[in-house]
Every structure is written in structure tokens, then in C-alpha cells.
Amino acid sequence: MSETILEVRHLSKSFGEHEVLKDIDFTVRTGDVTSIIGASGSGKSTLLRCINLLETPTSGQILFHGQEVTGKGVNPSRYRSKVGMVFQSFNLFNNMTVLDNCMVGQVKVLKKSREEARENAMKYLDQVGMTPYIKAKPRQISGGQKQRVAIARALAMEPEVLLFDEPTSALDPEMVGEVLSVMRDLARNGMTMLVVTHEMAFARDVSSHVVFMSDGVICEQGDPQQVFSNPQQQRTRDFLSRFMEH
Amino acid sequence: MDKFIELGQDMAALWMQYWDRYLVGIRSTLILAVVATLIGCVIGLLCGILNTIPYTKNDSLPKRFVLRLIRVIVRIYVEVFRGTPMVLQAVFIYYGLPYFTNQQIMFRGNSGLWLAAIIVVSINTGAYMAESVRGGIISIDPGQTEGAKAIGMTHVQTMTSVILPQAFRNILPQIGNNFIINIKDTSVMFIIGFIEFFGQHRNIVGNNNMYFQSAAIEMIGYLTMTLIASFLLRRLEKWLDGNSSYELVQDDALTLSAGTYTHPGKGTPFDERNLEKTLDAEQRERQRQELKHGRSRGER
Ligand SMILES: Nc1ncnc2c1ncn2[C@@H]1O[C@H](COP(=O)(O)OP(=O)(O)OP(=O)(O)O)[C@@H](O)[C@H]1O
Numbered sequence: 001m002s003e004t005i006l007e008v009r010h011l012s013k014s015f016g017e018h019e020v021l022k023d024i025d026f027t028v029r030t031g032d033v034t035s036i037i038g039a040s041g042s043g044k045s046t047l048l049r050c051i052n053l054l055e056t057p058t059s060g061q062i063l064f065h066g067q068e069v070t071g072k073g074v075n076p077s078r079y080r081s082k083v084g085m086v087f088q089s090f091n092l093f094n095n096m097t098v099l100d101n102c103m104v105g106q107v108k109v110l111k112k113s114r115e116e117a118r119e120n121a122m123k124y125l126d127q128v129g130m131t132p133y134i135k136a137k138p139r140q141i142s143g144g145q146k147q148r149v150a151i152a153r154a155l156a157m158e159p160e161v162l163l164f165d166e167p168t169s170a171l172d173p174e175m176v177g178e179v180l181s182v183m184r185d186l187a188r189n190g191m192t193m194l195v196v197t198h199e200m201a202f203a204r205d206v207s208s209h210v211v212f213m214s215d216g217v218i219c220e221q222g223d224p225q226q227v228f229s230n231p232q233q234q235r236t237r238d239f240l241s242r243f244m245e246h
Numbered sequence: 247m248d249k250f251i252e253l254g255q256d257m258a259a260l261w262m263q264y265w266d267r268y269l270v271g272i273r274s275t276l277i278l279a280v281v282a283t284l285i286g287c288v289i290g291l292l293c294g295i296l297n298t299i300p301y302t303k304n305d306s307l308p309k310r311f312v313l314r315l316i317r318v319i320v321r322i323y324v325e326v327f328r329g330t331p332m333v334l335q336a337v338f339i340y341y342g343l344p345y346f347t348n349q350q351i352m353f354r355g356n357s358g359l360w361l362a363a364i365i366v367v368s369i370n371t372g373a374y375m376a377e378s379v380r381g382g383i384i385s386i387d388p389g390q391t392e393g394a395k396a397i398g399m400t401h402v403q404t405m406t407s408v409i410l411p412q413a414f415r416n417i418l419p420q421i422g423n424n425f426i427i428n429i430k431d432t433s434v435m436f437i438i439g440f441i442e443f444f445g446q447h448r449n450i451v452g453n454n455n456m457y458f459q460s461a462a463i464e465m466i467g468y469l470t471m472t473l474i475a476s477f478l479l480r481r482l483e484k485w486l487d488g489n490s491s492y493e494l495v496q497d498d499a500l501t502l503s504a505g506t507y508t509h510p511g512k513g514t515p516f517d518e519r520n521l522e523k524t525l526d527a528e529q530r531e532r533q534r535q536e537l538k539h540g541r542s543r544g545e546r
């Protein structure tokens with residue numbers, strides 16, 4: 001049994017009156033690939049953003065290696081450097097080249113030397129097939145390429161968990177494949193990943209655990225075979241049948 | 247036509263007689279404009295940065311109070327110095343400071359004049375730049391900040407490495423605009439007896455009554471300065487934007503063709519899309535437009 005890396009306990013989040021997450025509970029173990037699925041507005045992004053402390057949870061706990069991350073002793077920046085995030089809209093630094101995008105965090109946050117950072121960045125850029133473009137600026141490359149660079153940028157920090165928020169939703173259909181295949185490779189190599197996605201095939205075939213969210217609660221979770229072929233909840237069945245139609 | 251020839255002859259005569267004084271004036275104007283624009287940018291940068299330090303309801307009360315207070319102070323500074331003529335600000339600082347401090351602070355002699363002039367123009371420029379910098383910072387897509395936070399960068403690191411370089415590029419036209427305005431508007435410093443290009447004109451025509459002819463020389467002088475400034479600024483912008491093409495780095499000669507790859511403004515309709523933030527995006531776009539068309543300091 002592998003080690004528990006991340007635990008979410010009774011997590012709730014409200015924006016004003018609007019309770020977006022209600023009593024969320026789940027656990028991520030080292031090497032897990034957890035897919036979070038659910039309808040638009042069900043709180044998937046908010047959950048990921050809470051885990052990465054981009055949003056402050058209203059109540060509940062997030063434990064990283066058993067330590068509460070909103071606790072006094074934890075430096076949010078240090079914690080974030082260990083939990084990578086890949087965004088739907090890439091969020092590459094527009095003022096930097098592809099290579100600098102992958103180096104800046106290592107140099108500024110991890111205090112690595114430029115040589116070491118460059119070598120490491122090149123390793124991950126190679127892994128996502130972007131070495132030819134290291135001198136390009138983000139505005140000069142395609143969406144799929146941007147997302148691959150964003151993945152390399154996150155990997156270069158050598159995080160223990162990688163969060164993906166709909167990494168392929170902003171991409172033209174012909175670019176979705178290249179990003180998913182990079183993610184498949186990561187999963188195969190044992191990366192711990194938490195993926196919000198509308199790519200049901202990916203969720204079914206790649207993940208080790210599926211979480212279905214509906215209206216801010218976890219409606220159903222389990223291994224993908226069970227959730228996809230034998231969903232227990234009516235809402236899960238409705239959601240999946242809508243997806244299987246097209 | 248005769249009039250023009252006569253004017254030309256008078257101007258030539260004036261120039262031959264007083265060219266050294268005009269040139270000294272031009273030098274003072276340029277030094278004052280450059281120094282005050284630079285200091286003004288620093289002031290504006292500080293105000294803009296202080297003004298955009300984020301705080302949330304969860305921050306401690308003292309922190310929120312201090313940040314609030316800073317915003318109020320910056321607001322007052324900006325409104326006061328944007329809302330009053332620089333001519334009067336000069337009088338207030340040059341004569342007012344000694345008056346209110348019982349002559350403790352005095353602007354003595356020539357260096358005192360320079361100091362007062364630099365202070366006035368810098369503070370004035372700073373008030374305009376504070377707004378531009380603030381606009382420049384909030385016009386940057388919040389995704390940039392989130393991307394930086396997500397790899398563990400602190401607020402200061404995010405600002406210095408990601409936000410400010412982009413904001414600086416966005417407000418560069420505003421800095422240029424302020425510089426050009428300063429070249430012209432430093433002329434009001436005659437009020438405290440600071441002699442720059444326009445001050446020299448006043449002295450020269452005091453001797454010979456060739457008002458109009460000397461003013462023509464001034465016009466040409468100012469226009470030359472501002473045109474050169476515009477030209478240099480545009481070169482700077484071009485240079486900062488860099489090449490629109492980039493080199494493909496080859497590690498596998500078989501799969502990649504040689505040469506430079508041009509991909510100007512390549513993007514998909516989905517680029518920078520952020521459905522959850524459409525409203526914000528509109529606001530930012532408006533900010534960007536305002537920055538571009540320089541709404542802020544044309545009317546003085
Ligand atoms: N900053 C915010 N302020 C107020 N409400 C918000 C904010 N962010 C999200 N919400 C609300 O929270 C709810 C959940 O949003 P969230 O983005 O987490 O959904 P999602 O499951 O990621 O949806 P999608 O699949 O469309 O990305 C929505 O109703 C949204 O309007």
C-alpha cells in the first residue's frame with residue numbers, strides 16, 4: 001500500500017452566500033491518478049484551487065503528508081512549489097521564452113543555479129517534445145505547445161503532486177491528443193496526478209480513481225471501472241449518459 | 247512671402263547673437279525633463295506597487311489597515327497633484343516650504359533652484375505615473391499571477407519577474423508621453439526663476455523686443471526636441487518587443503527543417519480564454535486601450 005500524500009477533510013468553500021463546495025472528503029496516495037469529473041459549475045476548479053491555496057477554504061482541512069497546509073507553520077509558497085498546477089488557459093509568462101518559463105521557478109523559488117535549472121528544464125522540455133522551441137515566446141507557439149510547456153514548467157519544479165484543471169478544454173481538437181499523450185506518459189511513470197477533465201476516455205482508461213462531483217459535493221467516487229460501468233447514483237448515471245451520447 | 251523671408255532673417259540674426267544662450271536653455275530643459283521623468287517614474291512605480299498589494303478579508307487587521315491607509319494617501323497625492331496646475335505647485339513648494347518650515351528648508355542659489363524644479367516636476371510626473379503603473383499592473387491577466395503563485399513564487403518575486411516587466415512594456419508609451427510633456431511643461435518653471443529654454447527666450451526678448459521671432463526659434467527648438475524624443479522612444483519600444491521570429495533549436499536534423507521560423511501573433515481563438523473571468527477581461531481590455539491612447543495627461 002502506497003503512502004497517503006494528500007487528504008482533503010470536510011472541505012467547504014463559499015463565495016459570499018454561495019456555497020460552492022460542501023464537505024468534500026477524499027484521499028490521494030502516491031502514484032494515484034485521480035480524475036475529477038462533473039458538470040460545469042459543480043465546483044471542480046474551486047476544489048483544485050483550494051488544494052493549491054489559490055483560494056482559501058472556508059472550513060475543513062487539507063493535509064499534505066499529514067500536515068495541515070493552512071496551518072500556521074506552513075509557508076504557502078513552499079507548499080505550492082511541491083504541488084504543481086496546470087491551468088486551462090496555460091498561464092505561461094508572456095514576457096519570457098519557453099526555456100525561461102521553465103527556469104524561473106527553479107532559480108527564484110528553489111534557488112538553483114542557472115546552469116542546473118537550465119539542464120533540468122531541458123530534461124522536461126525534452127520529455128514534452130518542446131526542445132526545438134526553447135527560444136520562442138508563448139505568443140509564438142500553438143495552444144497545444146503552450147500547454148506542453150506549462151506541463152514542463154510544472155514538472156521542472158519536481159512537485160510531488162500535479163494538479164490539472166481541464167488542461168485540454170481550451171485547445172483545438174487536433175491539439176488535444178498531444179497534451180493527453182504527455183499526461184498518459186506521466187501517469188505511466190508514476191506521477192501523482194489530480195485531473196479535472198471532460199475527457200471521459202482519459203478518466204476511464206488512465207486514472208486509478210474517479211471522483212464525480214455534483215453541486216459542490218462528491219456524489220460518487222471509486223475506481224474507474226466501477227464508476228463508469230456500474231454507477232451507483234442516479235446523478236452519476238445521468239451525467240455519464242449525457243456524455244456518452246456525443 | 248516677404249514676411250517669411252524677413253522672419254527668417256530676424257531669426258538667423260537672433261540665433262547668431264544668442265545661440266549659446268538658447269543652447270544652454272535647451273540643455274537645462276533636457277536635463278530637467280530627463281531627471282524629473284526618471285524620478286517621477288520611480289515615484290509612480292512605488293505608488294503603483296503599494297497601491298496594488300492585494301489583501302483579503304482573512305488578512306490581519308493591522309495589515310489591512312496599513313494597506314488601506316497607503317491607498318488613501320496615494321489617492322490624495324494623485325488627486326492633488328493632477329488636479330492643480332504645475333505652475334502653482336512650483337510656487338507652493340519654492341516659496342511655501344521655507345514659509346511653513348520657518349526658513350528651515352530653503353532653496354538657496356542656483357542649486358536650490360534646480361532642486362526645487364526637479365522636485366516639482368518629479369512629484370507631478372509621479373502623480374500621473376502612479377495611475378499609469380496601477381493601470382499597467384491591473385491590466386495584466388490574473389492568470390499570470392496565478393501561474394507564478396502555482397510554482398511557489400512569492401508576491402514580490404511574481405511582481406519583479408512576471409508582472410512588472412509586462413506592465414513596464416505596457417506603460418512605456420505613457421512614460422514617453424510624460425517625458426515629452428515634461429520637455430514642454432518645464433517652461434512654467436520661469437515662475438520661480440529657473441532658466442531653461444523658455445526662460446532664456448524671456449531674458450533674450452527682454453533686451454530687444456523680438457518677441458515673435460524668438461518665439462519662432464523656441465517653437466522649432468521644442469518641436470525638434472520632442473520629435474527626437476518620440477523617435478528614440480519608438481526605437482526603444484521596437485527593441486524591447488524583440489524579433490517576431492525565433493530560432494528553432496535543432497537537436498535532430500532529420501525531423502526539423504533548418505532556418506528561422508516566423509510565427510507572428512500565432513494564436514487560436516481560444517487563446518487567453520477564461521470563461522469564468524469574462525467581465526474582468528473586459529475591464530482589462532478597457533485599461534489597455536486607455537493606456538494605449540494615453541488618456542491621462544494630454545490636457546495640461
Ligand atoms: N471567484 C469566485 N467568486 C464567486 N463565485 C465563484 C468564484 N469562482 C467560482 N465561483 C462559482 O463557483 C461555482 C463553481 O465554479 P467552478 O469554477 O469550481 O466550477 P467547475 O466545476 O470548475 O465548472 P467548469 O466545468 O465550467 O470549469 C460556480 O457557480 C461559480 O460561479
Ligand SMILES: [Mg+2]
Pocket residue numbers: 044045046165166
Ligand atoms: Mg472549471
